[in-house]
Amino acid sequence: FGWPKGRGMVTIWIGHVMLCVSYVAIIVQSRVKEMNKSLEEAALDLGATPLKVFFVVTLPLISQALLSGWLLSFTLSIDDLVLSAFLSGPGSTTLPLVVFSRVRLGLNPEMNALATLFITAVTIGVIVVNRMMIARERRRMADMKAAFAVA
Incomplete structure (x- = not known):
């Protein structure tokens, strides 16, 4: 009943992605706004394809923002017990759920x-x-x- 069928790791994954994508987008967006656009334009003028410009010029410039977003998302996911508790089904558990259940017992x-x-x-x-x-x-x-x- 519901999508995806049953609750499990897929629903937990979808929930955490939906939670964290906004944080990553804000971090990466601020880095992209500060980026010098003439670097990409120069690479295009020198004959690079847009795909090559992205991987050779843009991606290295935003890599620190992507890493920061990943670290923030990882921290939020490890900390978010409530989301994992609501989205997990029988037989699927995450590290925060295990830690919480074991700490409750002492x-x-x-x-x-x-x-x-x-x-x-x-x-x-x-x-x-x-x-x-x-x-x-x-x-x-x-x-x-x-x-x-x-x-």
Whole structure:
């Protein structure tokens, strides 16, 4: 009864996409508005196809906004217990539902281990991204210094 037949992972997925698409759209839209349109026009003038312009010029320029939108969507999806509870059917469960049901019964070592894994994964991710940003900034500064030395 209803679409899709029964409730399960498909309805949970559709619900989370509908919830998060507006957040991602706002983030990406603000980045696209700030983008220099002459870069795309120059690529088109030099003979690139619109598809190639998108993948070579536009996508790298909006990639940080897409990543930010993905991280925000992931955080909202992990946090949204109510949406998952209403959209899940019998036999389909998500991580927030499991955590909530186990915490209601009392804290146990599994939940402590899961929290430790989440904190560890986030910490490692932040450290890796920070190192990549520092390396990219150093490379950019070295390139600028080399360009000014030639001129």
